[in-house]
Amino acid sequence: MTDQTATPRAFSASVPLQGRIAIPGDKSISHRSLMLSALAVGESRVTGLLEGHDVLATAAAMRAMGASIERRDGEWRIHGVGVGGLLQPREALDMGNSGTSTRLLMGLVASHPITATFVGDASLSGRPMGRVIDPLSQMGADITASPGGRLPLMLRGLAPAIPFSYRLPVASAQVKSAILLAGLNTPGITEVIEPVPTRDHSERMLQGFGADLTVETDRDGTRYIHIRGEAELKPQTIVVPGDPSSAAFFIVAALIVPGSDVTIANVGLNPTRAGLVEVLQAMGGDIALLDARTVGGEPAADLRVRHSMLKGIDVDPAIAPSMIDEYPILFVAAALAEGRTTTTGLDELRVKESDRLAVMATGLKAIGVRVEESEDGLIIDGSGGDPLAGGAAIAGHLDHRICMSFAIAGLASKAPVTIDDIAPVATSFPNFEALLASLQQ
CATH class of the missing domain: 3.65.10.10 (Enolpyruvate transferase domain)
Structure with a gap:
């Protein structure tokens, strides 16, 4: 488990994502x-x-x-x-x-x-x-x-x-x-x-x-x-309900790939974990909660997500604890939004599997995004929905969330985005690529 051979993977501009998927457990x-x-x-x-x-x-x-x-x-x-x-x-x-x-x-x-x-x-x-x-x-x-x-x-x-x-x-x-x-x-x-x-x-x-x-x-x-x-x-x-941190990648993918309409089944929506949905909705994301229910003592619902023109916002730092793991993929959403997105209060991201602020800033700049890194957050000027330049090789730093975030960015880029090693994704989401492929049929 601790010694893996690097497995590079390229992700390219996608056809509209369509269909219904079930994500791994929380x-x-x-x-x-x-x-x-x-x-x-x-x-x-x-x-x-x-x-x-x-x-x-x-x-x-x-x-x-x-x-x-x-x-x-x-x-x-x-x-x-x-x-x-x-x-x-x-x-x-x-x-x-x-x-x-x-x-x-x-x-x-x-x-x-x-x-x-x-x-x-x-x-x-x-x-x-x-x-x-x-x-x-x-x-x-x-x-x-x-x-x-x-x-x-x-x-x-x-x-x-x-x-x-x-x-x-x-x-x-x-x-x-x-x-x-x-x-x-x-x-x-x-x-x-x-x-x-x-x-x-x-x-x-x-x-x-x-x-x-x-x-x-x-x-x-x-x-x-x-x-x-x-x-x-x-x-x-x-x-075990579906993991909202795993659902996050497909929520953003459906929002940024034109023509997409995706339903994600049985997503856990514990209020201490659902910050990303709230932020993306505030940015204009079309995310509907269907069949809200309780699963194993935890709130859950099916999420229907459709392509949307997102708008940049100032993200309230008070929401950070409820979406701390989702910031890397939020940064990708911000990169495709209209206007500026500002995030603060994210010191915790510097001591995750990688320094996620520094790694995301470096990678986003490499694929053509205007990013300013501060001590505790990122300031991102979005493309207004236009495809990103892409065309870069991204160092994932053995961090599964970094790898998946840039994989999703590749779906909305002019040139392929290559992840230096996709293997770390198996730590949290073994069937990530298979589910993505199922929505591209």
Whole structure:
């Protein structure tokens, strides 16, 4: 998983995209469903699980720590070990490219009396883990990381761990989730104070599995999340809705390729994740929500998206936590819009799989887009709907979202856009190219 041969791919101007597709399951919910099922007593069943490299890394890690996980007839069956029952893994846990797996599993291990070594690929090994190391160390975990708080790192858990109250210094669902997962096996009450709300999949799913978790919100919108430790989780049957971060690429593709009319089935629309749809609609995007419903405790709908003349806007930085992973593809939409799009408050993008602000700015300039990079965002002057120049080779930096964003840009370019290595896309969206091809028939 950590050594892949580069697979370049060129993406060219597209015929109108037409048809209906179903996207892979939500990655965030897939990770959490495996982890919590592995801590429940009894058998949980999961359908719609995203079967990309990132989620499979989580499955392999939970197996290594004692859970029984098997895939049968499209359904995943997990026999858990119970909270407190994780076993010492015999070998290092290979996280591949998955920052979510790494940070959340560090939280799980932190309050168990075991030692685990976390390793990953070159991209993941360059990402700092300090924002998770700090709170978990305060709970008693002994963490030895590589320089800069990076992988490889070794974590010695403490049981019983020390309950505490932690105010998130930056908006991060992964840090919040790591602390809550550590709190599962910590006696007493662990509190996370969240000044800026982030995706709440962990809270929803922990409550669904029977954890004693409460959320209070004050007048300023600050959330106080409390979890009572030494929990007993009950097995669940889970249906994973479609991943809005994966849907994002096809939403933008349909908006920018003339003549397109695409329906994307069963997209998760958790309000902490649906910021991109709101922003694109504000830009004039024709996105209709059909058959709104609840799937596995999460809001979902079918999205019908039709080609639209987008207009540049100033994107409110307050919406960033609800669409942080979707900014790369939003930048592509902005490149085809009429007028200027301004984004700010995106410091978080500099510590993702790559420095997504710098990488997107460089790549967009290479295909003819007027871009100005600031410390915490991009300013993009759009083409007014005219095709982009294209004709460049783009370095994806082993970042799946960068690769897919420029693949979509190629669909609205005069000359092909070549991605230096499309292989990282498999971490989150194994059938991305096949679905795209199905809409071009």
